[in-house]
Amino acid sequence: MSPRRKTRAKPGYMISAVAELYKLHPQTLRLYERVGLLKPSRSDGNTRLYTDSDLERLEVIITLARDMGVNLAGIEIILNMREKLVEMEKQMTEFATVVQQELSRVSSLNSAEKPPRHAIVPTRARIVR
Numbered sequence: 001m002s003p004r005r006k007t008r009a010k011p012g013y014m015i016s017a018v019a020e021l022y023k024l025h026p027q028t029l030r031l032y033e034r035v036g037l038l039k040p041s042r043s044d045g046n047t048r049l050y051t052d053s054d055l056e057r058l059e060v061i062i063t064l065a066r067d068m069g070v071n072l073a074g075i076e077i078i079l080n081m082r083e084k085l086v087e088m089e090k091q092m093t094e095f096a097t098v099v100q101q102e103l104s105r106v107s108s109l110n111s112a113e114k115p116p117r118h119a120i121v122p123t124r125a126r127i128v129r
Contacts, residue, residue, distance in 0.1 A: 012040065
């Protein structure tokens, strides 16, 4: 049996530093976590650690709340929709890549069978299935 290896958590910012940086009360950050808007990781001592991606998400939350007056329920809906849009964009990019590859493959098959344009007698292109 191999000995257990401790995995190191990603470096992060403590709640006090984040609260000071964004001029928020730590209870506000705890509220955002409680309602599911933020999900900071935890240290071995159970201290909240905010990563750079958590801070990016927090900036969106703050913009929606402070600048646009969106309530917490609205922020949750907007964040969920943003995540779904990102996932859909990823899927569409993957789909477009597959379609482009297939079109290239079919095009190369068809171009190999086409007679030259200057041929005297045209031939029928064979359909590949």
